[in-house]
Amino acid sequence: xPLLTDDQKMLQETASSxxxxxxxxxxxxxxxxxxxxxxxxxxxxxxxxxxxxxxGICIPEDKGGLGLGSVEAALVLEEIGRNLTPSPFLAxxxxxxxxxxxxxxxxxxxxxxxxxxAVLTLAVDESRxxxxxxxxxxxxxxxxxxxxxGTKQFVVHGNSADVALTAARTSGTAGEREGxxxxxxxxxxxxxxxxxxxxxSKAARLTFRDVQLDADAVVGxxxxxxxxxxxxxxxxxxxxxxxxxxxxAGATSMTVDYLKQRKQFGKLIGxxxxxxxxxxxxxxxxEIARAAALKAAELVDSGSEKAELMASVAKAxxxxxxxxxGREGVQMHGGIGMTDEHDIGLYLKREAxxxxxxxxVYYHRNRVxxxxxx
Amino acid sequence: MTDLDTFRSETRAxxxxxxxxxxxxxxxxxxxxxxxxxxxxxxxxAQRQWMEKMAKRGWTVPHWPKDYGGGGLSTAETxxxxxEMARIGARSPLTSFGISMLGPALLKFGTEExxxxxxxxxxxxxxxxxxxxxxxxxxxxxxxxxxxxxDKGDHWLINGxxxxxxxxxxxxxxxxxxxxxxxxxxxxxxxxLFDMTTPGVSTKPIKLISGYSxxxxxxxxxxxxxxxxxxxxxxxxxxxxxxxxxxxxxMIAGMGLGGIGGGEGGSLGAKLKPDNALLRADIAAxxxxxxxxxxxxxxxxxxFKAGEAHPASPSMMKYAGTELNKRRHxxxxxxxxxxxxxxxxxRSKDGKAARDWLRTKGNSIEGGTSEIQLNIVAKHILxxxxx
Numbered sequence: 144x145p146l147l148t149d150d151q152k153m154l155q156e157t158a159s160s161x162x163x164x165x166x167x168x169x170x171x172x173x174x175x176x177x178x179x180x181x182x183x184x185x186x187x188x189x190x191x192x193x194x195x196x197x198x199g200i201c202i203p204e205d206k207g208g209l210g211l212g213s214v215e216a217a218l219v220l221e222e223i224g225r226n227l228t229p230s231p232f233l234a235x236x237x238x239x240x241x242x243x244x245x246x247x248x249x250x251x252x253x254x255x256x257x258x259x260x261a262v263l264t265l266a267v268d269e270s271r272x273x274x275x276x277x278x279x280x281x282x283x284x285x286x287x288x289x290x291x292x293g294t295k296q297f298v299v300h301g302n303s304a305d306v307a308l309t310a311a312r313t314s315g316t317a318g319e320r321e322g323x324x325x326x327x328x329x330x331x332x333x334x335x336x337x338x339x340x341x342x343x344s345k346a347a348r349l350t351f352r353d354v355q356l357d358a359d360a361v362v363g364x365x366x367x368x369x370x371x372x373x374x375x376x377x378x379x380x381x382x383x384x385x386x387x388x389x390x391x392a393g394a395t396s397m398t399v400d401y402l403k404q405r406k407q408f409g410k411l412i413g414x415x416x417x418x419x420x421x422x423x424x425x426x427x428x429x430e431i432a433r434a435a436a437l438k439a440a441e442l443v444d445s446g447s448e449k450a451e452l453m454a455s456v457a458k459a460x461x462x463x464x465x466x467x468x469g470r471e472g473v474q475m476h477g478g479i480g481m482t483d484e485h486d487i488g489l490y491l492k493r494e495a496x497x498x499x500x501x502x503x504v505y506y507h508r509n510r511v512x513x514x515x516x517x
Numbered sequence: 518m519t520d521l522d523t524f525r526s527e528t529r530a531x532x533x534x535x536x537x538x539x540x541x542x543x544x545x546x547x548x549x550x551x552x553x554x555x556x557x558x559x560x561x562x563a564q565r566q567w568m569e570k571m572a573k574r575g576w577t578v579p580h581w582p583k584d585y586g587g588g589g590l591s592t593a594e595t596x597x598x599x600x601e602m603a604r605i606g607a608r609s610p611l612t613s614f615g616i617s618m619l620g621p622a623l624l625k626f627g628t629e630e631x632x633x634x635x636x637x638x639x640x641x642x643x644x645x646x647x648x649x650x651x652x653x654x655x656x657x658x659x660x661x662x663x664x665x666x667x668d669k670g671d672h673w674l675i676n677g678x679x680x681x682x683x684x685x686x687x688x689x690x691x692x693x694x695x696x697x698x699x700x701x702x703x704x705x706x707x708x709x710l711f712d713m714t715t716p717g718v719s720t721k722p723i724k725l726i727s728g729y730s731x732x733x734x735x736x737x738x739x740x741x742x743x744x745x746x747x748x749x750x751x752x753x754x755x756x757x758x759x760x761x762x763x764x765x766x767x768m769i770a771g772m773g774l775g776g777i778g779g780g781e782g783g784s785l786g787a788k789l790k791p792d793n794a795l796l797r798a799d800i801a802a803x804x805x806x807x808x809x810x811x812x813x814x815x816x817x818x819x820x821f822k823a824g825e826a827h828p829a830s831p832s833m834m835k836y837a838g839t840e841l842n843k844r845r846h847x848x849x850x851x852x853x854x855x856x857x858x859x860x861x862x863x864r865s866k867d868g869k870a871a872r873d874w875l876r877t878k879g880n881s882i883e884g885g886t887s888e889i890q891l892n893i894v895a896k897h898i899l900x901x902x903x904x
Contacts (some may be wrong), residue, residue, distance in 0.1 A: 427897060
């Protein structure tokens with residue numbers, strides 16, 4: 144992995160100052176949560192993402208985007224994670240943009256993504272565990288189009304998304320990779336049950352009862368959606384890994400600051416070796432997770448055959464590390480860490496949700512084993 | 518063609534013509550390494566030829582200046598050479614603490630005379646070096662060392678004992694930390710070089726739990742060392758020692774990739790083929806950590822070369838890499854079952870799995886324990902108080 148270029152460093156600085164100011168916990172997460180916002184993210188902030196050009200990172204230059212890729216997206220996502228900024232960036236600007244790339248839907252949705260108006264999301268999971276091969280939601284041909292029946296869950300931003308890119312089975316049976324097709328399902332087509340998750344983000348359970356779609360709702364090819372879905376998922380996994388690195392780094396920086404302020408037994412608690420070693424261990428783990436996330440992003444961008452393996456490595460590692468950072472963060476803060484008033488607990492909640500997204504640690508360890516041939 | 522492309526094609530041709538076929542076979546163990554020295558124990562003519570041919574071009578230390586026996590190659594050229602060597606599976610022509618540890622310290626702290634004298638000998642593999650750091654009473658608290666060097670006008674008179682001296686019984690010279698002042702703990706240490714055949718020097722191998730003896734105790738009894746064999750200023754040897762330890766930690770951290778005893782860093786699960794679901798899960802968790810650490814190693818070396826790495830970051834790498842290597846061998850043992858416990862059979866290659874497993878326990882002790890590395894990270898990177 145080559146080091147960051149000057150342009151990438153500049154982008155990182157832009158994202159860092161923008162998100163630490165406008166996307167801070169006080170201005171966004173707490174404000175949205177405590178005001179009962181139903182979207183689950185700040186629409187004004189999403190517009191600002193667009194104005195800064197950030198929503199166009201994964202969109203080609205000839206389509207008005209920045210024509211960059213997953214590495215640059217990872218830099219932005221780490222800052223989103225660090226500030227716990229509720230944002231459709233990952234679902235829309237990374238996964239959504241990647242899923243429709245090169246299809247007829249690109250021209251339809253790119254402008255809205257670029258301006259920060261549109262929100263896209265991926266609807267894959269059908270049970271409490273991520274398992275895209277097990278997709279059972281059916282799409283049967285009828286007349287000129289398709290009729291969809293089934294359910295989806297854990298559709299992030301699913302209550303407000305303009306379009307849910309939905310994996311459906313057009314042939315074969317659950318468990319097979321062949322026979323999957325991706326559909327662009329517009330808002331209002333499926334029944335939506337909006338759910339607030341532990342981290343105050345919004346997800347949806349979608350129910351499809353004879354939802355009729357035209358043939359042009361198909362994203363890519365009928366029955367051959369697996370490759371496209373995998374590409375979108377792998378960019379999402381690499382992206383979620385980068386965001387988790389940010390969550391871990393944000394929690395740990397808050398914790399290390401606390402160790403330098405809190406006094407007990409007449410000493411700063413940061414003087415105690417029992418805490419120093421745990422903080423130092425965390426530091427190393429975060430560095431390692433960051434390297435893995437950047438490597439995965441690089442391989443996803445280059446279309447490497449190792450991209451899938453490394454995306455799983457990065458997702459599993461970053462989720463592990465962010466979980467450790469969240470747990471250690473709360474523990475080292477002591478009593479105050481258990482209160483809603485303090486921010487450290489918010490990291491623990493975010494880490495849990497992101498850790499589950501696009502496959503949890505166990506899913507990805509198992510993928511690593513399978514891809515390595517055991 | 519760019520200059521670098523030209524360099525690559527010339528290098529490729531030279532390696533093809535000059536690297537003996539035997540030296541393109543993977544190393545089976547540490548015993549296959551070429552250590553050079555006054556009484557070199559070459560395993561074959563091919564091994565000798567390979568070292569000599571590479572040394573002649575300065576390619577045993579490609580990035581050192583030509584004046585000091587190096588190849589004078591740029592960072593980019595050095596990388597090309599390594600890639601071309603890897604392409605044909607060429608072994609390292611010379612393994613040496615002179616190259617990995619003393620050399621960098623001499624380049625930074627040595628006088629021009631010292632560099633001209635010692636570095637070319639290292640590059641040609643003529644002198645095998647060992648490191649005299651730890652003492653029975655100074656392990657983790659290295660700066661508490663007591664081996665005394667008295668100023669006798671034209672020479673130093675050295676008395677004391679070192680321990681954990683790697684291959685002291687096979688080394689020609691030693692780079693050694695000695696106490697030249699008791700007024701200050703850290704600023705009373707000097708870094709001296711001397712010949713292991715000097716009267717008063719003796720060594721005794723230490724047998725480890727693995728049954729191997731890579732380390733020695735080393736005794737100094739009225740050893741006379743010429744005054745000019747101090748590197749850096751008298752009483753400022755701690756600066757040299759710390760710099761050198763950074764290089765040592767980098768080297769040891771590389772083991773996380775599976776460099777020692779664990780293969781080439783491929784998937785552990787693919788190698789072990791676990792037949793138990795719970796063991797498979799542990800191995801998969803390990804493979805995730807190992808692949809993530811491999812990405813970190815790659816990034817770390819890039820950052821280190823570009824001067825973007827934190828000076829204390831080798832401590833983080835050393836800690837993570839050695840702990841990972843210990844885990845690897847725990848899993849190898851678990852997967853091996855009772856086969857892996859055999860200590861002396863031909864089937865087990867004289868207990869290779871068990872002996873390697875036991876040897877790795879030292880990885881997180883030698884070169885600064887894991888706990889010391891965490892102290893360093895806590896203090897220098899996180900800025901925690903009182904660390």
